[in-house]
Amino acid sequence: MEQAKQKIDNTMNARRDDAGYNNRIALKPGRVTEMRKVYDDILKPHYADTGRLPPYDDRRYQYARTEEDVRGMREAGLLAAQVLDYAESLCEPGVTTEFIDERVHMVIIDAGAYPSPLNYGQFPKSVCTSLNECICHGIPTPDEQLIDGDIINVDVTVYLNGYHGDTSRTIRVGKVTDEVEKLCKVTEDALEAAIKIVRPGVPIRKIGATIHEIADKHKFGVVDKFVGHGVGKEFHSGPTIRHHRNNDFGDIELGMTFTIEPMLTIGSTRDVMWKDGWTSCTADGKWTAQCEHTLLVTETGCEILTLSPAKKVLGDHFIRAKR
Numbered sequence: 001m002e003q004a005k006q007k008i009d010n011t012m013n014a015r016r017d018d019a020g021y022n023n024r025i026a027l028k029p030g031r032v033t034e035m036r037k038v039y040d041d042i043l044k045p046h047y048a049d050t051g052r053l054p055p056y057d058d059r060r061y062q063y064a065r066t067e068e069d070v071r072g073m074r075e076a077g078l079l080a081a082q083v084l085d086y087a088e089s090l091c092e093p094g095v096t097t098e099f100i101d102e103r104v105h106m107v108i109i110d111a112g113a114y115p116s117p118l119n120y121g122q123f124p125k126s127v128c129t130s131l132n133e134c135i136c137h138g139i140p141t142p143d144e145q146l147i148d149g150d151i152i153n154v155d156v157t158v159y160l161n162g163y164h165g166d167t168s169r170t171i172r173v174g175k176v177t178d179e180v181e182k183l184c185k186v187t188e189d190a191l192e193a194a195i196k197i198v199r200p201g202v203p204i205r206k207i208g209a210t211i212h213e214i215a216d217k218h219k220f221g222v223v224d225k226f227v228g229h230g231v232g233k234e235f236h237s238g239p240t241i242r243h244h245r246n247n248d249f250g251d252i253e254l255g256m257t258f259t260i261e262p263m264l265t266i267g268s269t270r271d272v273m274w275k276d277g278w279t280s281c282t283a284d285g286k287w288t289a290q291c292e293h294t295l296l297v298t299e300t301g302c303e304i305l306t307l308s309p310a311k312k313v314l315g316d317h318f319i320r321a322k323r
């Protein structure tokens, strides 16, 4: 068991005048510990034992049309949101990303679910933890500690009774600078604005247009390499939801279940992929924020399946799942 909080290790963390953005030492790869085990009686997704990626078919969309599908998606979404609330409560200076992974894994399996990232395309851990200049898919490690002023995106996906629920948010650790706070806030506003235009018949490309316009207004960049996606019985499938301005075909349809998960940057939107094949960091080392919800398209708009039970409903537009 990792210690919850450790003495800040100045060799791997800390701030120095000669360091990068915000005087923070740049992230570097750390040790990756063994994959965690899940209980035998937990229903696992098809890739759990092999690590083989499922065939990604952009034209195969995910829908929740039957009562059973809707209930399953609501339950998976709620669990993902609760786990993310819990993960957020752990994020304070001195905590390692390994510790977050350990605890998140524990609460997911105790709820009878499988942590979807685990062995997905051989991803080695149960949650993604993306710090500061890491755009997404950061791998938890005992060699990475949170320090005051950091931001960390924790991306939780659970597979519960055959359905995936996928959600993330960027957590401020202690006191962050005004510029970094604005980056996080604008990213949240962009996601919220995009969610508000979701309803049957609206072109999918309007999601990207909405996000990009808000980012432009504040002179932040929109990462185009990583996209939102259909989610349901599969972790990732069509439709591809791009967050930048685009000309994609296709309309939003009743019953679709997909994510929107914009990544905004202070500087460059180009990334450098680490040798681990997962960790994506900004090319210029400036920081980036992301947040994500899983949505169910309803007749009048959409239901946010991963809305935090601890937080307020985002206005009247949303029909909150009856629980």
Ligand code: MF3
Pocket (backbone or CB within 6 Å): 116, 117, 118, 120, 121, 123, 127, 128, 137, 155, 156, 157, 166, 261, 278, 292
């Ligand atoms: N949860 C991420 C998403 O939003 C995907 C993580 S894939 C993993 O789509 F393998 F890195 F876990």
Ligand code: CO
Pocket (backbone or CB within 6 Å): 166, 228, 229, 259, 261, 292
């Ligand atoms: Co996602």
Ligand code: CO
Pocket (backbone or CB within 6 Å): 155, 156, 157, 166, 167, 168, 261, 292
């Ligand atoms: Co996610």
